Amino acid sequence: MSYLRFDKTLMINLEESLPREILRTNKSGAYHCTTIVDCNTRKYHGLLVIPVPNLDDENHVLLSSLDETVIQHGAEFNLGLHKYQGDHFSPNGHKYIREFDCEHIPATTYRVGGVILRKEKIFVHHENRILIRYTLVDAHSATTLRFRPFLAFRSVREYTHENPQANRDYQLVENGIKTCMYPGYPELFMQLNKKNEFHYQPDWYRGIEYPKEQERGYDFNEDLYVPGYFEVDIKKGESIVFSAGISEISPRKLKQTFEAEVEDRTPRDSFYHCLVNSAHQFHNKQGNEHYVLAGYPWFKCRARDLFISLPGLTLAVDEQDEFEDVMLTAEKAIREFINGEPATYKVYEMNDPDVLLWAIWALQQYAKETSREQCRQKYGKLLEDIMDYIRSRKHDNLFLHENGLLYANGTEKAITWMNSTANGRPVTPRTGYIVEVNSLWYNALRFIADLVREDGNVHLADELDAQAEVTGKSFVEVFRNECGYLFDYVDGYMMDWSVRPNMIFTVAFDYSPLDRAQKKQVLDIVTKExxxxxxxxxxxxxxxxxxxxxxxxxxxxxxxxxxxxxxxxxxxxxxxxxxxxxxxxxxxxxxxxxxxxxxxxxxxxxxxxxxxxxxxxxxxxxxxxxxxxxxxxxxxxxxxxxxxxx
Structure with missing residues (x-):
């Protein structure tokens, strides 16, 4: 029994299948995302969604979807599925699905009369190319496949609509075509590994709807351009590979490339392997730079998310090299920030006051997984420089007060991970002494003190330990209330009594100003509420x-x-x-x-x-x-x- 398999009953029930989505990435910023029935329900969905750096910093949907049609004895069975106005779905290809299996790579099995067709998708690593392999598992008579590509050529933040500016030209390439709808975009190459016929039949499919955008109160419909269709004969037992990418590929290489990419995948046959596979998808390598994306389909590389997620995405799956590779880029971004230089790396929100403290926490996890000595050798200078930056009060929104606590102003702008804003103002205006910022600060002081003491820098270690003593005492006095839990933030006489999860970090970190009884009280109230x-x-x-x-x-x-x-x-x-x-x-x-x-x-x-x-x-x-x-x-x-x- 496959770990990620869905049978016909679930697949043909759109209430069950449409909320389930699949995501495949190339580890370089591009992705393929849709529902398990291949019906796009978000403007972010698409078969080939890629960054186009010369246009902007967003991803762009080039190929939205590909409708397949099985033809036998002149009868056509369209396997596609799109949502139109009034809850109208067409052409209802999902009714032919017999199962969907996502354990190794996304694979859909269709049954149309006596025809059994298997479709498998794979996104080539570090290349803007998706491959789809069609295998005719069974057929009793001559069978033809027709492929109709739906093109968007737009940012994931926008929609495309029928317009006279769209370029309808195309050129033939080996076993396919290339086309580009608008200036500034790369050409899209669509090819098959087998000779086929392309029928030029340009048309706009109007009023395609995205219900997930409708739920969020956004515009939710667009028109997609179809330049025509490919037709190819397929025999029982034969496999045909379709490629969509921004460069031409030799059709003879397509089967081999597909099989090589399949070999490189982690089977998702358990909870752990699913998470490992998912962890790999957040990596974004751009030349010599290595980022971690905060999430799909719309997040970029955010500094806080990068440092919080880095240990789990790398060290927890025994990928120390990946941790170090990401930190190479992250350290350069940190140094640009603390040196007041213009940001040239795409690590966003570096100036939030807790970010440098989370970076220290991430390096602390590295020290635990490798050794303190190795951490000191690789990152000791960086840790000391970050600590000096904070202690010297160089951060424009992180102020070290005489009581040893760090103060940050969050009234005008959201400055912690609770960063939601409405009407230009923070929904949760956490300001002043913020509980997790000061938990991180105490933990950082003790960790770096221990690290530099082992290296013989007793003077700095004693300074940091003395600072930690002051900080720890003030922390308990300022944050701990008579109910036994911690205020979320304290600003002068304003104490936020809200019970929030940010107090749990004080119990979780290696170094805490709380004693065991105090920690247990915090844990108990978090557990309870x-x-x-x-x-x-x-x-x-x-x-x-x-x-x-x-x-x-x-x-x-x-x-x-x-x-x-x-x-x-x-x-x-x-x-x-x-x-x-x-x-x-x-x-x-x-x-x-x-x-x-x-x-x-x-x-x-x-x-x-x-x-x-x-x-x-x-x-x-x-x-x-x-x-x-x-x-x-x-x-x-x-x-x-x-x-x-x-």
Whole structure:
């Protein structure tokens, strides 16, 4: 039994199949994303979605979809599926699906009369090319396949509509054509590994709708351009490979390339392997630069997400080289920032006040997975420079006060991971002494003090330890309240009593200003008020403003984003904290909660974890279909658990 297989009953029921999506990436920023029935439901969906750097910093949908038609005895059976106005779906090709299997690569099996056709898709690594292999498993008479490409040539943020400016020209290339709809775009090469006929029949398919955009209160329909169709005969047992890319390829290489790429894939035959496969998809290599994308389909490389997710995406899956490769680019971006130089690397939001502290945390995880000595040799200078930058008060929104705590202004702009804004203002205006910023600060002081002391720099170590003593004492005085939990932020006489997950980091980190009894009180209240099977709620149901359902138009979602929704990534720190307090006796509890995430492997984005969940049952997955920090933190906890289970 395949781990990721869906039968006919589920596939032909659009209520069940349309919410399930698949994502494949080339590890260089391009991707293919759609539903498991190949019906696009988002403007971000497409067969070939790529960055076009000379146009802008966005991804662009070149090839939206490819409709296949099986022809026998003059009868045509179209396997495509699009949504049009009034809940009208056409041509209803999903009714021919017998099963969909996504364990190795996405594979759909169709049955049309006596014809059994298998379709498999693969995205070539580090190349803007998708390959689709069609195998005629069974047929009792002569069979022809017709392929009709739907072209968009637009940013993922926009739509295309019928217009006279679209270029309809095409040129023949070996076993296919090349075309380009608008200036500035690369040419799109569509080729098959077998000789075929291309029939030029230009037309616009009008009024295609994207219900996921409609749900979010956005425009949701567009027109797609079809230049014509390819026809090719196929015999029983034969495989034909279709290629769409921005460069020409030798048709003779297509089968070999397809098979080589298949060999390079991690089978998704378990919860762990699904997460490993998903982890690999966030990598984005651009020449000598190596980034981690925050999520698909719309996120770029955000600094905070990069540092929080890096240990889980690399070290937790024993890919130390990948960690170091990403850090090569990240360190350059950090140095540009702390030296006040113009940013030339595409690591965004580097100036948020907690980012450098999360970078220290990420390097701390590297030290734990390799050795402190190795961390010191590779990153010791960087760690000291970051620490000097913060202590010298050079950050324009991170102020070290006499009480040893770090202060940041978050009234005008959202400055932490709880970064939702509405009408230009933070929905959750966390400002002043922010709890996780100061947890990170205390942890950083102790970690770097220990690291430099081992290197013989006793003077700096003593300075940092003395600073940590002051910081730790103030932390307990400022943040701990009489109810036994931690204020989310404190600004003068303003103390935020909201019960939020940000206090859990103080319990999870290696160095904490809290004693064991205080840690247990924090853990208990988080368990009682924030824990769900899908992550930690961003706000307790008992706190004012609780808004657990991430639904409706975008503004409505913005107000719910961190006001009660549940996020998996803080759950990683919660589980780490739980194991710190309960040690071996906590293992079965943590394992039990991980089951809630394994259930997600067959829903939302197959084999990955979405950005967030509703905070109330049934805890539906919402937001970006695949989110780096969530995948990373569950992988990190699985690695941590494996050490307890030795």
């Amino acid at each position: 924030l824990l769900t099977p899908k992550g930690l709620r961003t706000l307790s149901p008992k706190s004012g403003g609780y808004n657990p359902n991430y639904v409706g138009p975008q503004t409505q979602r913005d107000y719910a984003y961190h006001q009660g929704t549940a996020w998996p990534w803080p759950m990683g720190f919660y589980m780490e904290a739980y194991l710190r307090i309960y040690k071996m006796s906590g293992v079965s509890f943590v394992e039990r909660y991980l089951i809630g995430f394994e259930d997600e492997m067959t829903s939302h984005c197959i084999g990955s974890l979405p950005e967030l969940f509703d905070g109330n049952p049934p805890f539906r997955g919402r937001g970006a279909v695949s989110f780096a920090m969530n995948v990373a933190e569950i992988l990190r906890i699985l690695k941590l658990l494996s050490k307890y289970n030795l």
